[in-house]
Amino acid sequence: MRDKLHIYTVLIILVSLIIIAAIVDTLLQPKSFNEHGHYRWDAVNELEKQTVINQNSKICSECHKDIYQLHEKDAHFSVPCVDCHGAGNLHVAYHKDSVSSNITKEKAILKKEFKFEGCLFCHKKLNARPSDFPQINQKEHYKFMHIIDSTAKCIECHSPHEPIFLLTDSRQSRLHPIVYKCTDCHKTKPKKNFYDVADHPKIFECKDCHAEIVKDFNSKPHHNYVECRTCHLFHKESENIGRMYKNGNAKFCLLCHENKPFKDPKYPPKVEWPNHISNIKSIEKTDTKICLNCHEKQIHKMNLQLKGNPHPGNWKSEHKKFAVNKLSKKIDASCNLCHQKDYCLSCHKVEMPHNDQFKGDDHKLVVQKKGKALCYNCHAKEFCTTCHE
Amino acid sequence: MDLTQNFLFPNELHIYWTVMIVLYPYITGMVAGAFIVSSFYHVFGMEKLKSIARYALVASLAFLLFATIPLLNHLGKPERAFNIMLTPNFTSAMSGFGFVYMTYMVIVVLEVWFSYRSEFIEKFNQSTGVAKFIYKVLILGNTNDNENTKRYDKKLVIFLGGVGIPIACILHGYVGFLFGSLKANLWWSTPLMFIIFIFSAIVSGLAVLIFLYLFVHWKRKIKIDQESIDLLSKWLWGFMIIAVTLELMEVLSISYERTARWAILEQLINGKLKISYLYLQIGLFSIVPFLMLSVTSLAKFNVKIRNFIIWLASGMLLLQVLLMRWNVVIGGQLVSKSMRGFTEYFPGYFDKEGIIVSFLLIFTPFLLLRAFDHYFPFFPKKDK
Known part of the structure; x- marks a missing residue:
């Protein structure tokens, strides 16, 4: 017995440790643990109570x-x-x-x-990203931009707050259709397949609709180095529509053409900014399209007077008659062919054209919340009395 | 420089299981391997290994104490490690490591204690002051040491060694299982993974023991137990053949099946892993040691040269196992889940999970082993 004492001692210590561990486990195990699963239920409430710091x-x-x-x-x-x-x-x-x-x-x-990873986290070229999402292979991008210093930071050219110097709000940018189905161009589906028709484009490109401009652009020096979408940035929003960001901002031109220490001074042609325009008195310095005023001919024909409205005439006051279907005499959803649903809503403050429920109880709620004045934007004051006393 | 290739999902740019997860199965493998070697003497009574058995057992403990450090460094917040003990989740594959590790730790500590009990008592009798007190605690206040106690201790060591072998296999097999059971990973998902891990563990355990044994004996200029080294080197030869063959057969089987995953794994082997897998792991560090050990096992020639070749081969096999862990852990994560692209990984030199830290983590168990050897020498200091 005496010679086995040390073995019993070890056994007693082991058993004691197991018992102590079990007691400690019972005492220290969080109160609400295992109440609703293998986690501490109180943690849910604690997390809920945490102050939002973002x-x-x-x-x-x-x-x-x-x-x-x-x-x-x-x-x-x-x-x-x-x-x-x-x-x-x-x-x-x-x-x-x-x-x-x-x-x-x-x-x-x-x-x-600034960290490269900060920008490249979203903008590093990856095949898995949607192709129209702006993304770069840093090496190729620098080569294309003729940047000689590989340590040059993204923010030396792009402002994080205004990365591509859009002239208008990106969410209000012009919607541009994507030719996807036959009926996008043809009124009814043609009997022939497109490949049976001579010269019918297989995939629609800019030149298929804007032949004259593209032809002109192809005769100008820029065409050797950039393509339409380099300046006319396009962001696809669905299978048949996307947004064409309005450009032409001088700051956008300067992304390539401003002389900076980390860029190749010879190519592409560089200017010192704003010294380049300081002596030219004939131009308006606040004009955002300042570069195009003189260099338009090096790009392609453009109408600089067009202020962004793709529709002719006084569109704002006249658009109603275009929205009315001449056959049914009703406002139909033809706006939605180019515009998103909320485009009309952004001015009208109510879904356009009104849905069927609107004629029922829905319009009462709108009047209660937004007032009758909203209706008078389009309808005459007598309109309400056609139904109501 | 951008080294990512083809189609990669945005969340695959960085790999998440770093070089620390390479070291964790590597160190665990040496634990299991060294323990199994020690058990050959303790359990199966192979007298030829007597001179190396206790050293193997303590080496196993030294590596075991550090097996979790890479994991804790990788996960961060090491103080939370004990939470799994308070809220054990028996259905979690990962927490399984905690339970197996703890059981194994108890077995190894007890086996070392029973093996060294006589030495502890001897040291207790010789020492004074604080050291005496420490030894008193270590022997649990029991100074009874005679033939009977030694017999009981030996029986217990045999029992613990016997229980320890399956636990050692489970410990390292579990690590392989964890990788092999991840069906989403093309390179890992195979039921053969845990068997490959167990055999490579035995290879690394044998290799580290031979490497250290020969190095210490050469450094201290003491007589080598040639029978023991010859036996170990033959086992190393045998186990490395099994381990490497299993790995190659696994790849061959995927290749022959020509399933969808082979299309990308072929590119992985011939591309990202070309150097670390094809040239180094299989070419330089498998075939060359195989040839070297074939010569030492089959031919008889000058002992010094033979020992040098064995030492060199065991060092190379240590690197082979490390490379195997790297190629499995990192290689599996380099492939995109899309099966169409690859990402890139370099641990960095001074990072928290970088190369310097990795080297420190690998060498620390050896320092502990050296400290243990200082108080309880495994081998005589000089030839008497």
Whole structure:
């Protein structure tokens, strides 16, 4: 027995450890663990109570209105401020009340550091990304832009708040149809297949609709280096429609043509900005299409007076008659052929054309919420009395 | 430089199981391998391995103590490691490692304790002060050491060794199972994975023991137990043949089936893994040691040269197993789930999970082994 004592001691220690572990496990196991599954139920409530530290972009806009407007207008409108600048809770709390918030100025400073990974996280060329999403192979992009310094940062050319210098709000950019089905061009489906028709395009390209402009462009120097979509940025939104971003902004031209230390000074032709236009008195310096005023001929024919309205005449007051179907005398959904549903809604503040339920109870709710004045934008005041007393 | 290729989903740009997950099965493999070697003497009574058995057992413990460190470094928040003990999830494949590891740790610690009990008592009798107190705690206050106690201790060591062998196989087989059961991964998903892992574990265990044994004996200029080394080197030769053949047969079987996954795995083997798998793992570090060990096992020639070749071959096989872990763990993640593209991985030199940290993690168990050897020498310091 004495000679086995050490073995029993070890056994007793082992058993004791198991018992102690079981007791410790019972004592230390979180209270609500296993109540509803293999997790702590209280954690759900605790997480719910946590304060949101990520600041909404609208909160940022209260102080940084100018940047916010730029950001909302341009292609990065869907990227919230916190994605690049961090949560921002300390920053906001400090600037709202620096005394009682007990936050030091250093802690309140938002990060602004640049990292290639920051931009390339979304814009690195990947075959898996939708092809119309802006993405680059850094090496090829720099080669194409004739950037001689491979360490040059993205933000040296692109402003994160205004990456492609759009002239109008990206969400209000012109909708451009994609020819996808026969009936996109033909009124009824043709009997012949398109490949039985001589010279019928297999895939529709710019030249198939804009032959004259493309022909002109092909005779100009730019055509050797860029294509239509280099400047006319197109973002596909569905199978048969996308948005054509309105361009021509001088800052967009300067992405290639502004002289900077990290760019090849010889090619493509560079200008010193704004010295390049400082001595030309005949031009209006605030004109955003300032480059095109003189260099239009090097690109293609364009009507610089066209201010963005693709429809003729006084469209705003006259568009109703185009929306009315001449046969049925009703407003039909023909706007939706080019415009998205919410396009009409953005001005009319109510779904256009009205759906069938609208004539029932739905219009009462709209009148209750938005007032009769909304109806008078299109209808005469007597319109309501045709049904109501 | 952009080294990603073809079609890659955006969430596949970075790989998530880093070089730390390469080291974890590598170190675990050495644990299991060394333990199995020690059990050949303790359980199966192979007298030729007597001189190496205890050293193998302690080596197993030293590696075991560090097996989880790469995992903890990878996951971060190491203080949360004990939470799995408080809220055990028996249906989780990953938590399975915790349970098997704990069981195995108890077995190895007890086996080392029973093996070294006489030495502990001897040290207790010789030492004074704090050291005496430490030894007293270590022997649990029991200084009884006679033929009877030694007999009981030996019986227990045999029992623990016997129980330990299947646990060692489960410990490392489990690591292979974890990879092999991930059906979404083209390179890992095979039921053969855990068998390959067990055999490569035995190879790494044997290799590390031979490598260290010969190195220490050469450094200290002490007599080598040639019978033991010859036997170990023959086993190393045999087990490496089985391990490498299994790996190659696995690839051959996928290749012969010509299923959809082979289209991309072929590109992986001939592309991203060309150097680390084809040239290094199979070419330099499998075929060359195989030839070297074939010569030492089949031919009789000068002992010194033979020992040098065995030492070199065991070192190369250590690297072969490390490369095998790298090619499995990293290689499997380089392939896109789309089966059409590849990503790229380099651990970085000074990163938290970089090359410097990896080297430190690999060498720390050897330092512990050296410290243990300082107090309880495995081998005589000099030839008497």
